[in-house]
Amino acid sequence: DAGVIQSPRHEVTEMGQEVTLRCKPISGHDYLFWYRQTMMRGLELLIYFNNNVPIDDSGMPEDRFSAKMPNASFSTLKIQPSEPRDSAVYFCASSSTGTWVYGYTFGSGTRLTVV
Amino acid sequence: SQQGEEDPQALSIQEGENATMNCSYKTSINNLQWYRQNSGRGLVHLILIRSNEREKHSGRLRVTLDTSKKSSSLLITASRAADTASYFCATGTNAGGTSYGKLTFGQGTILTVHP
Numbered sequence: 001d002a003g004v005i006q007s008p009r010h011e012v013t014e015m016g017q018e019v020t021l022r023c024k025p026i027s028g029h030d031y032l033f034w035y036r037q038t039m040m041r042g043l044e045l046l047i048y049f050n051n052n053v054p055i056d057d058s059g060m061p062e063d064r065f066s067a068k069m070p071n072a073s074f075s076t077l078k079i080q081p082s083e084p085r086d087s088a089v090y091f092c093a094s095s096s097t098g099t100w101v102y103g104y105t106f107g108s109g110t111r112l113t114v115v
Numbered sequence: 116s117q118q119g120e121e122d123p124q125a126l127s128i129q130e131g132e133n134a135t136m137n138c139s140y141k142t143s144i145n146n147l148q149w150y151r152q153n154s155g156r157g158l159v160h161l162i163l164i165r166s167n168e169r170e171k172h173s174g175r176l177r178v179t180l181d182t183s184k185k186s187s188s189l190l191i192t193a194s195r196a197a198d199t200a201s202y203f204c205a206t207g208t209n210a211g212g213t214s215y216g217k218l219t220f221g222q223g224t225i226l227t228v229h230p
Contacts, residue, residue, distance in 0.1 A: 004157075033217070043158075043203070043220040056217060091157055103148050103160030104218065 025094030
């Protein structure tokens with residue numbers, strides 16, 4: 001398996017623009033998580049899905065953020081409109097109910113810079 | 116807010132020495148996990164310890180858990196320059212009656228191992 005695949009690796013956008021981050025989880029994993037990492041706030045859970053259904057989105061900072069998982073192999077995190085304070089590294093991770101003892105598998109992240 | 120608090124924030128040692136990192140948390144947990152993050156990369160799962168376990172080993176890693184003190188420690192023995200990374204503890208709780216839930220990460224310990 002190629003692991004959790006995120007795209008793009010880097011994204012630079014202007015304030016006010018829409019940004020879409022993409023994630024392909026490991027095949028067979030039924031949990032998918034979106035995290036944001038910054039120096040100030042560390043790793044924050046934004047939202048997670050189980051079997052493509054959003055379970056907890058309490059970490060989504062505001063309505064500008066939305067996430068979808070239309071099928072078991074794809075998820076998106078969208079920011080519209082983007083702001084400079086959204087600059088961070090966004091990680092997607094997946095895991096399985098059956099093998100949760102092995103922890104999460106993280107993608108390499110998307111470094112977002114909003115100017 | 117972060118559940119886990121790592122201590123120390125930064126640790127600098129020589130190759131061959133042991134490295135000990137500590138993690139404290141606030142609420143009841145189902146399991147505690149440790150992850151490593153190399154610079155510019157995603158997190159990698161190292162080891163998981165359940166709330167009913169007190170100690171676990173994996174290669175050069177030793178993890179202890181004291182639920183009465185709500186604390187855990189990660190010991191890396193005979194450290195190598197390649198162990199240089201940030202180390203995070205993450206706590207998991209039951210969710211919906213399953214043994215799996217979302218993970219809350221601490222701020223991490225930056226370990227530097229000098230050759």
